[in-house]
Amino acid sequence: MSRNRRPLLITRRSLLSGAASTAAFAVASPFPTPALAQNAPFKIGLMLPYTGTYAKLGQFIDDGFRLYVEQKGGKLGGREIAFVQIDDESKPEAATDNMNRLVGREKVDAVIGTVHSGVAMAMVKLARDTNTLLIIPNAGANDATGAACAPNIFRTSFSNWQATYPMGKVMADAGIKNVATITWKYTAGKEMIDAFAENFTGHGGKVVADLTVPFPEVEFQALLTQIATLKPDAVFSFFAGGGAVKFVKDYAAAGLNKSIPLYGAGFLTDGTLPAQGEAAEGIKTTLHYADDLDHPANVAFLKAFKAKTSNEGDIYGVQGYDSAALLDIGLTAVGGDATARDRMIAAMAAAKIDSPRGPLSFNKAHNPIQDIYLREVRNGRNARLSVAQAAVDDPARGCKLS
Amino acid sequence: MSLMTFGIQLLNAFQYAMVLFLVASGLTLVFGILGYINLAHGAFYMLGAYLAYWIVAKTGSFALAMIGGTVIAFVLGVVLERTLVQRLYGRDHLMQVLLSFGLILVLDDARQILFGKDVHAVAPPAWLNGTIQLTDNLSYSVYRLAISAFCLVVAAVMFWVIARTRIGMMVRAGAENREMTRALGIGFDRLNRYVFAAGIALAALGGIVIAPISTVFPGMGDGMLILSFVVVVLGGIGSVGGAALGALLVGITDTFGKVFFPSISSILVYLLMAAVLVWRPSGLLGRGEI
Numbered sequence: 001m002s003r004n005r006r007p008l009l010i011t012r013r014s015l016l017s018g019a020a021s022t023a024a025f026a027v028a029s030p031f032p033t034p035a036l037a038q039n040a041p042f043k044i045g046l047m048l049p050y051t052g053t054y055a056k057l058g059q060f061i062d063d064g065f066r067l068y069v070e071q072k073g074g075k076l077g078g079r080e081i082a083f084v085q086i087d088d089e090s091k092p093e094a095a096t097d098n099m100n101r102l103v104g105r106e107k108v109d110a111v112i113g114t115v116h117s118g119v120a121m122a123m124v125k126l127a128r129d130t131n132t133l134l135i136i137p138n139a140g141a142n143d144a145t146g147a148a149c150a151p152n153i154f155r156t157s158f159s160n161w162q163a164t165y166p167m168g169k170v171m172a173d174a175g176i177k178n179v180a181t182i183t184w185k186y187t188a189g190k191e192m193i194d195a196f197a198e199n200f201t202g203h204g205g206k207v208v209a210d211l212t213v214p215f216p217e218v219e220f221q222a223l224l225t226q227i228a229t230l231k232p233d234a235v236f237s238f239f240a241g242g243g244a245v246k247f248v249k250d251y252a253a254a255g256l257n258k259s260i261p262l263y264g265a266g267f268l269t270d271g272t273l274p275a276q277g278e279a280a281e282g283i284k285t286t287l288h289y290a291d292d293l294d295h296p297a298n299v300a301f302l303k304a305f306k307a308k309t310s311n312e313g314d315i316y317g318v319q320g321y322d323s324a325a326l327l328d329i330g331l332t333a334v335g336g337d338a339t340a341r342d343r344m345i346a347a348m349a350a351a352k353i354d355s356p357r358g359p360l361s362f363n364k365a366h367n368p369i370q371d372i373y374l375r376e377v378r379n380g381r382n383a384r385l386s387v388a389q390a391a392v393d394d395p396a397r398g399c400k401l402s
Numbered sequence: 403m404s405l406m407t408f409g410i411q412l413l414n415a416f417q418y419a420m421v422l423f424l425v426a427s428g429l430t431l432v433f434g435i436l437g438y439i440n441l442a443h444g445a446f447y448m449l450g451a452y453l454a455y456w457i458v459a460k461t462g463s464f465a466l467a468m469i470g471g472t473v474i475a476f477v478l479g480v481v482l483e484r485t486l487v488q489r490l491y492g493r494d495h496l497m498q499v500l501l502s503f504g505l506i507l508v509l510d511d512a513r514q515i516l517f518g519k520d521v522h523a524v525a526p527p528a529w530l531n532g533t534i535q536l537t538d539n540l541s542y543s544v545y546r547l548a549i550s551a552f553c554l555v556v557a558a559v560m561f562w563v564i565a566r567t568r569i570g571m572m573v574r575a576g577a578e579n580r581e582m583t584r585a586l587g588i589g590f591d592r593l594n595r596y597v598f599a600a601g602i603a604l605a606a607l608g609g610i611v612i613a614p615i616s617t618v619f620p621g622m623g624d625g626m627l628i629l630s631f632v633v634v635v636l637g638g639i640g641s642v643g644g645a646a647l648g649a650l651l652v653g654i655t656d657t658f659g660k661v662f663f664p665s666i667s668s669i670l671v672y673l674l675m676a677a678v679l680v681w682r683p684s685g686l687l688g689r690g691e692i
Contacts, residue, residue, distance in 0.1 A: 051511075051514065051519075051620075052620060053619065053620055053621045055514070056519040059519065185668065212664055213660070213667075214667060214668030216621075217625060217668075218616065218617075219418060219656065221414040221417070221418065222411060222415075222656075222658070222660040222661055223660055223661075224540075225410050225411055225414060225540065225661075226661055228537060228539050228540035229404070229407050231539065242521050242619030242620075242621070242622060245523065245617040245619070246615075246616055246617045249523065249615075250615070253533065253541075253543040253546075253615070254540055254541060254542070255533060255535070255539065255540060256539065258539070259539040275520075275521045275523040275617055275618075
């Protein structure tokens with residue numbers, strides 16, 4: 001015991017003195033000169049799920065981001081880039097601590113994250129409180145670019161509203177009158193179903209049943225039986241990951257796909273097709289990406305992504321890639337001097353990116369304005385059928401930015 | 403709700419219950435007889451599913467996956483019991499919780515290293531790959547029915563072993579009074595080892611047979627672990643019959659809860675558990691103190 005105590009004391013003392021000298025240094029030079037700031041690398045905190053259910057998504061976002069930085073020779077806007085990586089494990093309860101670590105201890109210049117909406121909203125809150133530059137590369141919670149919007153918060157992915165709103169008109173135009181919706185009972189599910197229903201009922205359709213399963217449960221039999229007895233013209237659904245695979249397979253195994261066509265948010269069939277196999281054939285979804293987009297930016301992206309990671313690039317890779325592109329535009333506008341924050345943000349807000357997904361710009365709440373594609377699963381790929389709605393702009397309800 | 407629909411929902415409930423029973427029975431065995439709280443039970447369930455995916459992908463044989471996966475899990479159980487778990491019998495439950503929680507992390511990382519982070523599907527054996535038409539637009543997969551039948555067989559074998567064989571007698575004796583059993587000269591340590599390994603094997607077997615109708619994904623064990631605990635606590639800790647009864651109750655509550663009370667369906671199962679525990683603190687078929 002006594003042997004243990006001494007080193008512990010020393011550690012604590014040296015820690016304290018270290019902290020004190022750091023504090024002294026900070027006091028001595030409260031205004032770092034721009035020259036000094038530009039010599040130090042621009043520090044980016046990647047707060048993504050590297051383990052857990054969304055691990056693959058986090059990895060692809062990370063890969064996409066790093067791919068862009070590599071293509072620019074390890075620099076954005078002429079400034080060296082350094083990374084700090086944190087695994088958020090998709091755990092909202094740990095989100096504030098993790099974000100604090102990046103902002104407080106690591107003193108990062110910008111944070112990129114994350115996939116899970118609950119975690120992202122905690123990050124948004126802290127980014128607002130500390131005025132940290134935050135780019136959200138996936139999480140779709142409407143509020144992040146709605147009521148909680150802020151000048152220093154950007155999103156390169158989508159809002160939940162945006163991903164499914166166009167499908168309402170598509171299905172109404174296809175002559176579908178009665179639809180049953182099914183999703184997990186949580187925020188993302190509700191926002192996606194509501195946006196679809198808003199547009200669908202606006203075009204004369206009727207939602208006959210609004211079915212939900214507790215998140216993240218994957219036992220669907222009872223509700224599939226209910227759908228069979230309701231006999232709607234079609235089903236609109238949102239699930240993702242393992243839940244999406246199981247739902248699509250269960251739907252087909254119950255034989256429902258033969259009489260009641262299944263529609264959904266793009267996540268229903270994205271990154272899940274190899275596991276879903278034949279059961280997914282013919283499912284129509286909307287998303288801001290499709291597997292066979294053939295414009296040059298996408299062809300080049302897919303080739304480079306494959307060369308770097310030996311994986312097929314997907315929407316998550318694209319979102320990571322575009323996050324880096326957006327940051328590049330901001331840093332380029334200020335010559336790498338991140339202390340000129342206002343000019344940097346203005347440049348990012350005005351960005352026009354030739355994204356692998358298609359043209360990408362941003363609205364007043366810093367949510368993407370982008371085309372939403374109608375896709376159909378054909379031979380194990382999400383094939384583009386048409387543009388469901390061009391330049392879809394989220395209404396940013398509750399956002400006071402102008 | 404028509405009679406036909408009601409019947410189908412009842413079938414859904416029963417089918418779900420059988421799966422729950424298969425997984426929970428291993429948990430209740432280990433908990434009841436060894437007094438060991440195995441939080442890693444769900445992780446072994448996940449491991450079984452990944453083993454099924456791996457073996458089917460390598461060999462194309464689901465039968466081989468069932469046998470191979472179960473054997474691998476059993477051996478793993480024996481090794482774990484011998485090296486780690488054994489030290490914690492009779493110790494504070496918190497230590498056991500710590501160990502099994504550590505095992506969850508280790509198994510999760512092992513899964514990530516061996517099989518990656520992806521979602522996978524497992525094809526059921528070809529001869530069970532059909533469907534039966536139930537109504538004009540609803541069919542039922544033969545494999546789902548086969549699972550129910552298989553779980554019934556497993557349950558019957560378990561009851562037979564526990565009620566009718568010498569090993570079962572020792573297991574029951576151990577559950578009843580550990581010290582007295584040991585005093586009578588029964589090789590309790592070895593018995594413990596096999597009971598623990600059998601519990602792990604049952605969890606893995608659950609994962610294997612469910613893999614074709616579920617999907618194989620990271621974190622699939624978490625939800626199953628919680629439901630298994632509900633089943634075990636409902637039925638009475640250590641009672642295999644109780645686990646069967648608990649599983650049926652959970653299956654019925656969950657299925658009809660989703661249909662009739664969708665807004666509170668997520669808490670119905672736990673309400674049921676709370677209500678039963680108020681009425682019978684040691685579970686439906688539990689015996690006195692824990």
